[in-house]
Amino acid sequence: MKVKDLEKLENEGTESLPSEERRRFLQFGLSVTGVFLGGTVLSLSSAKDAQGALGGMSPAKKYPYSPHYTMVIRQNRCVDCERCKEACATTNNVPAHGYRTTILEQERDLGSGKKERIFMPVLCNHCNRPPCVRVCPTSATYKDKVTGIVMMDRKRCIGCKTCMAACPYNARYFIETWGVRAIDKCNFCYDTKLKETNGRITACAEACPAKVRVFGDLTDPESRAYKLIHAPEKVVWVLRPETGALPNVFYMND
């Protein structure tokens, strides 16, 4: 139908829409925005499966990587001791002017003049649809085909910092130390701790005295991280789901 013809039509309004039609539209919206917990976990499955998960039926059946690394952050346990930051910096040679992981601080109003502190550890979310990878002009940053870790190839990096601007999580910095001039970021200790421990743990997770950070593999149902994310009656959330980046770092309160 041409636009001109369309204009001649009378507006039917939404009231007269059959409810089935409306439901289908809403469903579409929910699956696009990733409202379902999984949005991110489940984004890999169809909206129909996501609906099932909402009713506690079937969790996501498939993750695109194997091992599909993830980190669960049990936010309310974090006391900002920053041992994770120290361990990360030592393990991965992170200079003082940058970070691969850090802790954000918030103050929440509890009413009647009372406040509560909230510490929020952040790091690269190793998104399934990483905006940083999409914008990199030289493919210096890429998804590892096996693990899904978002990697940096320093030799290819031209330092344009477009990825820094694209990252929804502010997880990248420009390293200008020890003769290196490139973007640096968390790689789940791929070439350091993860290699040493045969994929068991990252430096930050190991250093955490409060067991805030739980590193694991989403394809392994026996993994602690998998169990936490799939525990009943738990609210699990991701940061900035609206970007559609499908992050693999999940937050919850223990």
Added chain:
Amino acid sequence: MKLNDKSAPGLLPFLLLLTVVFFCVGQAVAEEEYDEEAYGPEEPIVFVKPVKAVDFSHKIHTMGAGLECDSCHDELFQMEAGTAEQNDDFTMESLYAGKYCGACHDGDMAFASNKRCTICHIGVKGFERLHSGDEAPADGHGGGH
């Protein structure tokens, strides 16, 4: 003009009353001045072991909660600040076992030591703020690095 004529005489006594009220409130607050002799040092005690950092306020515990000095001294804590931190058993595990803060913070007398961590824990950021004298973070994303 008419309005002004009417409101002006009504406003003055009200302002006077307000002044008197504020004065009285001010007096009442001043009367409850913090007495370090009775309540312990006003400066917070900051623990940096086993992790940075925990902020202990004498004011909240004595003046606020009505505890006596000997509720904690010298059995749970020595008078001298920093003594407990030297002990190897100054850990969260000990607190859960009823030692140190855990003697009261057991979920019965006071909130449990394994709940609401950030009531006491101020973190590295809080520690640095105490030492730099800065105010609490104004926005939601204080201190990136």
